[in-house]
Amino acid sequence: MTLLERKPLKTKAARPPYGLFALAAIGVAFLVLPLVGLLVRAPWRSAPSLLRRGDVTTALRLSLETATISTVFALVLGVPIAWLLARTRFPARSLLRALCTLPLVLPPVAGGIALLLAYGRRGVVGEWLLRAFGVSLPFTTAGVVVAETFVAMPFLIVAVEGSLRGLDARYDAAAASLGASRSFTFRHVTLPLVAPGIAAGAVLCWARALGEFGATITFAGSYPGTTQTMPLQVYLTLQDDPQAAIVLSLLLLAVSIAVLVGLRDRWWSR
Amino acid sequence: MTVTDVDHVLLDARVALSRGGWELDIDLRLAPGGVTALLGPNGAGKSTTLQALSGLLRITDGRVALDGDVLDDPVAGIHRPAEQRRIGLVFQDYLLFPHLSARDNVAFGLRARGMPRAEARAAADRWLARMDLAAHTARRPREMSGGQAQRVALARALATEPRLLLLDEPLAALDAGARMSVRTDLRRHLDEFGGATIVVTHDPLDALVLADHVVVIENGRVVQSGTPAEIARQPRTAYVASLMGLNLLRGVARQGGVVLDDGTSLTTVEDHDGRVSVLVRPSAIGVYDGEPHGSPRNSWPARITSVEQQGHAVRLAASGPPDVFVDVTPQAVAELGLTVGSAVWLTVKATDLVVYEC
Numbered sequence: 001m002t003l004l005e006r007k008p009l010k011t012k013a014a015r016p017p018y019g020l021f022a023l024a025a026i027g028v029a030f031l032v033l034p035l036v037g038l039l040v041r042a043p044w045r046s047a048p049s050l051l052r053r054g055d056v057t058t059a060l061r062l063s064l065e066t067a068t069i070s071t072v073f074a075l076v077l078g079v080p081i082a083w084l085l086a087r088t089r090f091p092a093r094s095l096l097r098a099l100c101t102l103p104l105v106l107p108p109v110a111g112g113i114a115l116l117l118a119y120g121r122r123g124v125v126g127e128w129l130l131r132a133f134g135v136s137l138p139f140t141t142a143g144v145v146v147a148e149t150f151v152a153m154p155f156l157i158v159a160v161e162g163s164l165r166g167l168d169a170r171y172d173a174a175a176a177s178l179g180a181s182r183s184f185t186f187r188h189v190t191l192p193l194v195a196p197g198i199a200a201g202a203v204l205c206w207a208r209a210l211g212e213f214g215a216t217i218t219f220a221g222s223y224p225g226t227t228q229t230m231p232l233q234v235y236l237t238l239q240d241d242p243q244a245a246i247v248l249s250l251l252l253l254a255v256s257i258a259v260l261v262g263l264r265d266r267w268w269s270r
Numbered sequence: 271m272t273v274t275d276v277d278h279v280l281l282d283a284r285v286a287l288s289r290g291g292w293e294l295d296i297d298l299r300l301a302p303g304g305v306t307a308l309l310g311p312n313g314a315g316k317s318t319t320l321q322a323l324s325g326l327l328r329i330t331d332g333r334v335a336l337d338g339d340v341l342d343d344p345v346a347g348i349h350r351p352a353e354q355r356r357i358g359l360v361f362q363d364y365l366l367f368p369h370l371s372a373r374d375n376v377a378f379g380l381r382a383r384g385m386p387r388a389e390a391r392a393a394a395d396r397w398l399a400r401m402d403l404a405a406h407t408a409r410r411p412r413e414m415s416g417g418q419a420q421r422v423a424l425a426r427a428l429a430t431e432p433r434l435l436l437l438d439e440p441l442a443a444l445d446a447g448a449r450m451s452v453r454t455d456l457r458r459h460l461d462e463f464g465g466a467t468i469v470v471t472h473d474p475l476d477a478l479v480l481a482d483h484v485v486v487i488e489n490g491r492v493v494q495s496g497t498p499a500e501i502a503r504q505p506r507t508a509y510v511a512s513l514m515g516l517n518l519l520r521g522v523a524r525q526g527g528v529v530l531d532d533g534t535s536l537t538t539v540e541d542h543d544g545r546v547s548v549l550v551r552p553s554a555i556g557v558y559d560g561e562p563h564g565s566p567r568n569s570w571p572a573r574i575t576s577v578e579q580q581g582h583a584v585r586l587a588a589s590g591p592p593d594v595f596v597d598v599t600p601q602a603v604a605e606l607g608l609t610v611g612s613a614v615w616l617t618v619k620a621t622d623l624v625v626y627e628c
Contacts, residue, residue: 170365173326176352177359178379178430188378192369 035253042250043243050247055224055233060251063230066141067209070148071156074205077149078156079198083190085157086164097161101154108151112218115147119219143220144227148209155208156201163197164190203263207256278302280466281434284332285322294318294490295332298468300434305460305467307481309474311509315490316470317362320436323468324359325352337433353382358432362439364423366411372398372422373407379430397425401459416444417452424456428463435460435467441476453479474513478502486510504626505549517550517594528625532591537567537620546625552585552597554622558615559606566617574612577603588616 016024050056085097103111119126119137129135137143171193175185191198213231220227222236230252238245281300288294294315300306308316321327323334325341328349334342336357341350366375376394381387398407401421411419420440427435440456441449457480460467469480477484478498485495486507494506505511511518521530523542529535536548556562562569572588579585584603586596596616598608608614 168365170361171367173352174359174361174365174367175378175382176326177324177355177357178382178426179353179356180378180382181353184382188381189367193367 038246038250038253042246046243047247047250050244051251056248056251058225059228059230059233060255062141062144062225062228063210063252064255066144066148066229067206067212069145070152070209071202071206073145073149074153074156074209075198075202078153078201078205079160082157082160082164083186086161087169100157103151104154104158108212108214108216109218111150112147112215115150115215115219119143119146138219139221139223139227141220141226144216144229147215147219148212151212151215152205152208156198156205159201159204160194160198163194163201166197167193199263203260206259210256211252281323281334281336283323283334285319285329285334286331287318287322287327287329292490294322296485296487296490296492298323298485300466300468302466303464304483305457305469305481306483306485307477308468308470308485308487309477309513310472310487312472314487316472316487317438319487320359320438320468320470323434324357324436325350325355356430356433358427358430358435360420360423360427360435360437360440363443364411364419366414366419366422366426368411371408371410372403372414372418375411375422376426376429378426383430393429394425397429398422400462401425415448417448417455420444420452421455421459424459428459433465435463435465437467437469439470439472440480441471441473456480503624504547506547511549512595515552515595517552517555519548519550519592519594521546521548523625523627530592532593534570534591536592536618536623538623538625539620540625542625542627544627546627549624549626550594550618550622552595553583554618555594555596556617557586557596557598557602557606557608558617561615562617564617565619567620568623569615569617572614572616574608574610574614577608577610588614590616 081096081100085093085100106114116123116138118124119129121127121130121136121138126137129137137146167190171189172185175189176182180188211231212229213235216227216229217232222228222232224233228236230248234245234248234252237248278301279299280302281298283298284296285298286293286295296315296319298306298319308319310316318327322329322342328344329342330344332342332344333340336355340346340348341355342348366372367378370378373391373394376397377385377387377390380390380393385393395404395407398404401424403418403421403425406414406418409418411422414422420443424437441453444452453476460469460480469476471477471480481498483495484498484501486493486501486509488507488509494501494510501510502514502516505514505516505518508518508520519528519530519536521528521536523544523546524535525541527535527537528542528546528548530548538548556566558569561571570590570592572590572594574586575589576587577584579600580597582599583597584600586598586608588594588596594616602608606612606614
């Protein structure tokens with residue numbers, strides 16, 4: 001008999017009430033039909049030539065790069081925030097959690113304007129950045145990363161905090177009794193044990209950053225090659241070449257699915 | 271092995287703290303070597319004492335010194351964190367790191383102290399070999415049996431060469447079948463460990479087998495301490511007596527007997543003074559279906575309140591006064607038709623009463 005594994009009793013899957021079943025079916029159709037629409041109406045014949053266009057590959061590369069860099073920033077800053085929220089007790093903790101997850105509910109456009117007021121050339125911090133270091137964030141690739149990190153990091157914080165709360169804090173006590181310092185324990189016990197949660201959070205964060213539109217266009221603008229990411233290009237293309245917009249949307253969808261499936265095999269199916 | 275009359279005291283501790291109206295105040299002095307059991311019912315404060323000693327919990331009063339090294343002294347503002355105490359702790363559910371193999375679990379404490387990986391793993395392998403786990407070094411905790419997990423946890427704690435080893439209910443997570451062999455094994459490993467060990471348990475059998483000194487805790491206080499034999503011979507509280515499977519009656523000595531606190535009296539062989547404890551083995555009490563007339567000096571009417579098979583004997587709980595446990599054979603139960611509610615007479619010979627002053 002093993003110590004940690006307890007098999008749950010097998011029960012028959014619950015049969016849903018008919019009303020629930022009908023509503024669920026409508027909901028599924030509502031979610032899936034747009035994807036079907038994309039696939040059915042896509043101009044498959046002209047797609048290959050479109051995907052080889054220079055402006056498309058540039059935008060795609062920019063999107064992938066900024067989403068990845070944003071996710072790295074979110075990991076470096078977000079995991080410590082999640083740890084503080086999950087493991088420490090201080091009076092303003094609920095307030096801190098509310099503030100850190102605010103971008104989840106804030107409309108991204110409003111977020112972009114807020115970013116301009118903080119980090120813009122005349123912003124609270126931005127003015128000082130410009131004067132002291134000559135650094136200007138708005139309408140640069142760095143600005144894209146700032147906007148994406150701002151919008152996507154809360155997804156990571158929420159996922160990692162949940163994962164940390166599910167971890168038995170007595171592992172820390174066990175490590176301490178073995179003479180491990182707090183930072184050694186964090187690196188060798190806490191981080192490995194919440195790795196699946198961090199991975200899930202990073203995937204959510206990356207996907208959110210990849211699709212970011214509102215805050216990016218407000219804070220960083222839409223300059224081809226430097227700030228025009230895929231979502232911005234899709235939207236602009238839709239104005240004068242709807243067929244191309246469909247193909248670009250499919251491309252974004254394919255990239256997201258590829259990443260989800262790839263990571264699922266590595267982490268989620270454990 | 272322990273307490274007052276030793277030249278060298280390894281652990282000198284008074285652990286005192288209060289939480290929401292509940293108070294703990296425990297004195298512990300341990301000599302190096304040997305195993306001390308903290309025995310007591312659930313909620314007595316045993317695990318809290320361990321947590322305080324290991325530094326996971328701050329005491330609010332008292333002082334903890336290990337090998338002359340002051341670890342806790344709230345009045346002087348001293349509190350050494352757990353990671354600086356060199357006190358090994360084996361948790362009730364072991365808490366092996368689930369993402370590490372047996373080898374890396376045992377090597378963890380050495381790695382935390384900066385030992386290179388290869389060296390730490392070699393040391394871990396030696397410890398696992400001593401625990402007869404040489405074939406299982408690569409196993410993850412979820413692939414181990416309860417007994418194996420316990421030995422890995424013990425090796426993990428011992429590998430850091432602690433000055434004091436604390437075990438919290440080391441056998442509680444095991445099923446009854448495994449407990450017997452693991453208990454004997456554990457005793458052997460603890461004997462090999464040179465430092466002092468404290469074992470927390472609510473099971474008197476664990477205390478008797480594992481420890482050479484027993485400290486009984488009830489309600490946050492030490493109620494008795496001594497060798498297992500002393501505790502078994504002269505329990506100081508009804509809880510300790512019932513743990514040892516004995517009846518303990520309290521009263522005041524009179525000429526030729528004892529007047530019990532419930533008002534009844536017992537005839538004894540010797541005369542005593544003042545308050546006394548009277549110890550009666552459950553098997554020394556006779557059961558009759560009517561008032562007996564014979565040699566036993568003590569007899570009283572009682573009602574059976576429970577009937578339980580215990581091994582080859584049947585244990586009856588009888589409500590007097592005085593209230594006692596009685597051990598009889600299954601045949602006697604059948605012949606006398608004993609069930610819950612049966613009215614009986616109980617007898618005990620004066621020579622079967624063990625009386626001591628308390």
